[in-house]
Amino acid sequence: MADFGEVLRNIGEFGLFQQINLFALCFPSIIQSFAVASLLFVEFDPERHCNTDWILSAGPNLTTEEQLNLTLPREEDGSFSRCQMFVPVDWDIDAIRENGLNETTRCLNGWVYGNMLYEATIVTDFDLVCGRGNMVQVLQTVFMAGMVLGFLIFGPAAESFGRKRAIQIPTVMLLVFTVTTAQCPNVYLYLVSQFLVGVGAGGYRVNCIVLTTEWIGASKRSWGVGVAQLFGAIGQCVLAGLIYGVRKWRLAQLISATPLVLTVVYIWFIPESARWLLNRGRTEEAKKLIIKAAAINKRPIPDSLLEEIKVTNTVNDGGIKLIFGSRLLARYFFIVSLAWFSLNLSIYSLYFDMASLGLSIFVTQLLFGVFEVPALLLSMWLLEILGRKILFTAVLLIGGLWSMLILAVPESKPLGLVRKISISILFSTSKFLFFCSPSGYAIASTCLAVASRVCMIFMASVCAVYMQELFPTSVRQSATALGSMAGRAGSIVAPLLNVLSVYHWAIPISILSSFTIISGALGLLLPETRNKELPETASDAEGNRSKTTLRSISQSNRPQHGTSTRL
Structure with a gap:
């Protein structure tokens, strides 16, 4: 019987078939770096003050300095308060100037931001400041929790429904909710949408690595993981340029979704893992993919090898x-x-x-x-x-x-x-x-x-x-x-x-x-x-430490014809 490693040595451990497959599966890793863009490029404590435009109805000709002096309390260092304002009153401007305002409250009508590194961030759009200042860390944690759920759902699902299906669904999720995130009107919908982006990102990442690895031979197996990481690093560089040129988080989010449209189109043509098919007893489907891989790699494959492929049905x-x-x-x-x-x-x-x-x-x-x-x-x-x-x-x-x-x-x-x-x-x-x-x-x-x-x-x-x-x-x-x-x-x-x-x-x-x-x-x-x-069974995995040595010893100690072994 021939195991799958022997098949790969015959059809090519890292030929054109594997290279195309690897590039197609790793390309979205560039985009996944952008998933945290709106969470990363923020100003946690931007310069700001409460919006006090209410006073302009009483004094429409007030200068900005006069407006702030009349409506904002000052801190101990003499600067205007960033989180407090005077309670609005229904007085004319002369009465306000003469009597002044003393009672303070939180910002009732949002904030006015200044001296910003970006034109718009989730902090300024959703007013994640003062009492809501720690909300950014919560959003970061929720996104990561979404990735964990993606691993939990789509990892085991790939054992039952296949690596290919467990990649296609997260890809669609990534596209849909990346676009949705850019349209969110409030922080609560943003939280839900970003959580689902995390689910898609987690599901895709864990399955693309396994699918690429299972098609690559032992001599180049680390490339399945390394190239995915490499594309992610390139995405980090592109992300810096994107955010530097586009200072609005919503626009940056939409731009990052554009390449996902291409991925959603070609992801349906990615081949299933032949190892998984053999593991599930679907031998004929696996043989068709092996023949296809051999043809693309321009390597002949003997019919006798296909007939001797080892099927390890370990579904239960x-x-x-x-x-x-x-x-x-x-x-x-x-x-x-x-x-x-x-x-x-x-x-x-x-x-x-x-x-x-x-x-x-x-x-x-x-x-x-x-x-x-x-x-x-x-x-x-x-x-x-x-x-x-x-x-x-x-x-x-x-x-x-x-x-x-x-x-x-x-x-x-x-x-x-x-x-x-x-x-x-x-x-x-x-x-x-x-x-x-x-x-x-x-x-x-x-x-x-x-x-x-x-x-x-x-x-x-x-x-x-x-x-x-x-x-x-x-x-x-x-x-x-x-x-x-x-x-x-x-x-x-x-x-x-x-x-x-x-x-x-x-x-x-x-x-x-x-x-x-x-x-x-x-x-x-x-x-x-x-x-x-790669180990196919639990006994292979447990003997992985000295797998080659154990095989040679077992073969050398095998009883010859005419002899007996007493246990």
Whole structure:
């Protein structure tokens, strides 16, 4: 019998068929970077004051300065209040000037915003200021919760209805609700719409990675994850330019939906996973796709090989219980899931808080994307050269160290002795001495944040590849979905973790760094899976640590004719 790995070696492990499939499935990853645009490019505390145009009915010729003096109380520093106004009265303008106004209230008619970096954001359109200032973090968390639900729904659904169907539905959802989000008249409809965008984004992401991976041979398997991440990094760069040129969040949202129209058209022609079809006993459909792939790759395929294809019907193989029924697989799942949680906690905590790093948000966004591209290209190469285990451990430990060193760079206070030593260790050459000046703190923090984020993006590829290679076909999609859910749980916690900075600015960095370093240390307990076939059964997965060796031993110890073996 021939397993699917042998079939791929005959028809081409990474031929034109796989390349077209990979590009088509990864293209929407560019657009998915835009899904958080309206949540990211905001001004949390813009310059503002209450709208007090009510007084213009009494004094239509008032100057702006007179209007503000008569209708707004002042803070202790002498500036006008940003969240309070005097209670409107039905007096003429002379009476107001003579007696003045003393009773204050909250802003009754909205706010007037000034000195804005953007023309319109969700903060200004929905007045997410003063008592509603923390609503932005809630919206960020709701979007991430939507992605988790997408993993939960479409991950297991792909085991029953196929990878292809579990990609098509989320793609349509992404298009519909990305457009809907741009039209929302209030924050509550925006919250619901953005939640559904998250569901679509989560469902698509978890399934496109598995579908691409299951068509690629062992020698290039990391490309299935790496290219998806690479397209996402390119999307980060494009996003910075888009928001810089388009300062209105609604228009930016509509522009980001345009490429999804193309995706919705061609997504119906994406081939199903032949591995999944064989796993479900649908041999004839799988053979047709294999013949098609061989034709596109211009590789002949013997009829005898098609007849000998191994069918592993594991439809009733225990489902997700298979993972937790094995102590070894449960351990693997816990370690990779914890790492996925930690890296997403780090990525999004730094990402959503990039405005506090000190540099222009556009520059920081561009740096995040630009440095991810070479990091992902390097990860695709090193995964095949060095393997999974050493990268899993080393990159998490290094990334945790980078983020922890941010603690050595205060925002405005002079450096103490310990912080000076930390900076001098990190930047030992004289050209970085300017970091010791207050103006250099922003550059130092941004460099460290970018370095940490690059490591975490690198690690996202390793975790996704590990999830494909550690678990059998019957639960591979579910394991990937649950692992992705753990990752998104980190992204849900990230905005809430940033809120703890009101107690001390070092709390979020300390927590996320600790999680990352612990996850890296646990990576030593994982097996190496480089250049090994994807496991088809639970026994294959449990023996993944030394799969090749076990096969050779079992063959050499097989009883010969005329002999007997006593147990």
